Amino acid sequence: MCGITGLFDTRAQRTPDRAVLQRMNDSQHHRGPDEGSLHIEPGLGLGHRRLSIIDIATGQQPLFNADKSIAIVFNGEIYNYQSLMAELQALGYVFHTKSDTECIVHAWEAWGERCVDKLRGMFAFGLWDKNQQCFFLARDRMGVKPMYYAALDDGWMAFGSELKSVLAHGGLDRTLDPLAVEEYFALGYVAEPRTVFKQALKLPPAHMLLWRRGEPMPASKPYWDVRFTLNNTISAEDACEELRHRLDESVKLRMIAEVPLGAFLSGGVDSSAVVASMAGVSDEPVNTCSIAFDDPAFNESAFAQIVADRYKTRHHVETVQSDDFDLIDTLARLYDEPYADSSAIPTYRVCQLARKRVTVALSGDGGDETFGGYRRYRMHLMEERMRGALPEGVRRPLFGLLGRVYPKADWAPRVFRAKTTFEGMARSSVEAYFHSVSILRxxxxxxxxxxxxxxxxxxxxxxxxxNAHAARADTDDPLALIQYLDYKTYLVGDINTKVDRASMAHSLEVREPLMDHPLIEWLATLPTSLKIRGQEGKYLLKKAMEPKLSDDILYRPKMGFAVPLARWFRGPLKQRVRDAVLGPRLAETGWFNRDYLKRLVDDHQSGVRDYSAPLWTLLMFEAFLRNVVDAGVERPVEPLVEAAA
Structure with missing residues (x-):
């Protein structure tokens, strides 16, 4: 695990400025504090920050092939690297390290850009082929690892694991993209491939980009996609057995490391299932980490302790104050783009705790998307049945009117909060789902x-x-469609972004067994009835784990990883949110209706409405403007050791 960055001259063979490349690399020091290296040659500069996990002795980067015609910088883990190494050795390739990075170099030599088909894991890499005069970028199938790039005005392409490394170049135009801002206020993040800056892009998950020197900037292209066939006739009993086998295999692959390894344990179904599987395939007690909250409404630590006791893990718990809101500016600098998931705060803290004990942690991220766990999935299926019962010509005007006139009753019991349902019923399936996940509708x-x-x-x-993703989903199954949409948007833009930045801020590698792509592909063959049955989400996962976890863990109400925003904004953060939302930095953009901003603040702080999510979104946007847009070029953190050319 590490941070990568670099410069590719797309027009000629100018030598990169060493100080610029060093500054770009140093901006990601937190991603790889163990070693830092540069490689510079005409037309190319590569930078690497290393967090040593596998092949500590000889896995330094940038890494080259035998004649130095191919160079790579790589972030991530290739979990099948041992079998891939054997396959490449059988083809005649000689390895000089024991690292997964060298597997990618030889895989490129063997199969070219189709090398990505052979890789099982989380990865983002940049590869230079001198003989073909081309530069190749690739990103893993589920978007666990990030990749940012920009075609600069002077003909250089800059890329990096985080947007801050591209910003540190100094040549990126910091003009904000209004379309990205619209996406942020709808979703809480800027969706791939856009970034908040017009000139920079994210490489989407399961995409690659091959740029030959002297040619115009190419479009990225996909190399993989999930297809929901839903045609597997396996019985529920056999599916449970198959799932346990697949989960154990995925977990075991992710336990290969030469450094201390453990797991996050929240007490929820997903992380508990991962820990149970780890205990079953490990000869040693598993290291587990949890955070507790001093507010009982947000505290799941007792459930984590149940799992820790059952599997006799080395369990570590720290209590976080419920008023832990000192991270606002830190998070803005960490994420580089506006990012509005407030669970970034406890995620940052649990990563901070885990790093005290381990260098690698397994997580349960992706479980809700892959197994159908979100409450919104069940609500969507209910609405779909109702949508199917009424002709569109009746449904749209009837429920559109009800949605407009029905009050938004945040204070009322859930059964009376029908406004969102009415609004959803007036829309198409995709419109309704987008509406349900939007922060500001x-x-x-x-x-x-x-x-x-x-x-x-x-x-x-x-x-x-x-709409663009739905057009490529190739399914009309209501659950499969929204799972596909979440794979392409929420999972990568919110969940994976949150975990990557929070973990790497503490030089911690997080691995994701529930996002193993063979597991994803298999689950996509299963019918909806094995994912959601009645009002029970994650049906198959829960049934499969019944021999390994108690009903108290499997069938209790989901709590989530939340913070008390509503109370903060009426209490300890009351003045701060007012100053930020109504202050000069948002006003000077000219993008916002100040009367509406004032209404949001006043109505929330008076208790008339709960506008905590929109206010947090505005608060984080204002912090982004101050901490990123208004910031100068980042300075070097420490001197670097230059790799041999």
Whole structure:
């Protein structure tokens, strides 16, 4: 695990500025504090920050083939590297290290850009082929590891694990993309492939980009996608057995390390299943880490302790204060783009705790998406049945009217909070799902944005992100469709982004057995009835884990990893949120309707409405403007050792 960065001259063979490349590499020091190296040659500069996990003695990067015509910088882990190494050795390739990085170099020599088909794991890498005069970028199938890049005005392409390394170059135009801002206020993150800056892009998951020197900037292209066939006739009993086998295999592959290894344990189904599997395939007690909250409404530590006791793990718990809101500016600098998932705070803290004990931690991330665990999935299926029962010509006007006139009753019992359901019923399936996951829904964004900003949008709506993915989903199954949408949007833009930045801020590697792509492919063959049955989400995972986990863990209500925003904004953060939302930095953009901003603050702080999520989204956007847009070029952190050319 590490941070990678670099410069590729797309037009000629100019030698990169060493000081610039060093600055770019140093900006990601936190991703790899163990070693730092540069490689510079005409037309190319590569930088690498190393967190040593596998092949500590000889796995330094940038790494080359035998004649130095191919160079790579790689971030991630290839879990099948041992079998892949054997396959490549059988083809005649000679290895000089025991690292998974060298597997990619020889895989490129053997199979070219189709080398990515052979890789099982989480990865993002940049590879230079001198003989072909081309540069190759690739990113793993589920988007666990990030990749940012930009074609700069002077003909250089800059890339890096984090946007801050591209910003550190100094040549990136910091003009914000209004379309990205629209996506942020709808979703809480900027969706792939866009970034908040017009000139920079994210390489989407399961995509690659091959740029030959002297040619125009190419478009990235996909090399893999999940296909929901739902045609597997396996019985529930056999599916449970198969799932346990697949989970154990995925976990075992992710336990290969030469450094201390453990797991996050929240007490929820997903992390508990991973820990149970780890205990079953490990000869040693598993290291587990949990955080407790001093507010009982957010504290799951007792459930984590049940699992830890059952499997006799080396369990470590620390209590986090419920008023742990000192990270706002830290998070803004860490994420480089506006990012509005407030669970980034406890995620940051649990990574901080884990790093005290281990260098690698397994997590349960991806379980809700892969197994159908979100409550919103069950609500969507219910709405789909209702949508199917009424003709569109009746449904849209009837429920559109009800959605407009029905009050938003945040204070009422859930059964009376029907406004969102009515609004969803008036929409198509994709529109309804987008509506349900939006932080500021369409009518709110319409009031939020100024006429000037709406003119800049030129009619663009973040719904277009979902429509574009839905057109490629190749399924009309209601659950499969929204799982596919989450794989392409929420999982990568929110969950994976959150975990990558929070973990790497503490030089911690997090591995994700529930996002193993062979497991994803198999689950996509299973019918919906094995994922959601009645009101029970994650049906198959829970049934499969019944021999390994108690009902108290499997069938209790989901709590989530939340923080008390509503109380913060009426209490200890009352003045801060008012100063940020109504202050000069948002105002000077000219993008927001100040009267609406004031109404959000006043109505929330008076208790009339709960606007905590929109206010947090605004608070983090203001922090992003101050800490990233207004910041100068980042300075070096420490001197680097230059790799031999």
């Amino acid at each position: 369409g009518p709110m964004r319409d009031e939020l944005f100024s006429p000037r900003f709406k003119a800049d949008l030129a009619g663009y709506d973040a719904l277009e992100v979902f």
